[in-house]
Amino acid sequence: MQLQFAMDTLTTEAALDLAGKAAPYVDVIELGTPLIKSAGLSAITAIKEAHPDKVVFADLKTMDAGELEADIAFSAGADLVTVLGVAGDSTIAGAVKAAEAHGKGIVVDLIGVPDKAARAKEVVALGAEFVEMHAGLDEQAEEGFTFETLLRDGEASGVPFSVAGGITTDTIGSVQASGARIAVAGSAIYSADDVAAAASALRDAISESASA
């Protein structure tokens, strides 16, 4: 299983600093939605130039104008771009068209989708590379939130999936056991006093879980 670091920070300078510390331990570097809204597409270019060997993930969470929004993110240097699963099929198909033109990929974020397993099948049929079983920051803070449903939905979907929703060293083993392609960790890394150590600990937890 791969490890993705979601950088929910607000400036390119902060993102470059975080990415520089975590890069040795992660496979995918994500520019979070607030970062792209705050710093603009140039942040994607800066991260790709600093880390050309990493998969750069632009979390646009596109809801409309799929082809146009995906195209500008790929042109800026993204390897993977997100579209929302609650968007219409034509939006997702448009984003997939842009990905094909650039030789890159679309990830469909299933945040807010009631039946994630069913929608996952539909969007992969539309050409998405994989789906993200995602509980966002607000949902994580809601009373009664449980992370386990994301894993069950991933397993039930039968398609390639990542998982995001407050993953920590305590839970990343269960994500791996669910068959996820990628575990996405944001606050567990960027909020840590020692960012490199936090990323390294998640990487070690993946290895330990694989050999258990």
Ligand SMILES: O=C(CO)[C@H](O)[C@H](O)COP(=O)(O)O
């Ligand atoms: O996309 C996001 C919020 O919409 C986050 O980047 C994602 O949830 C990962 O961060 P965390 O591990 O803190 O949940």
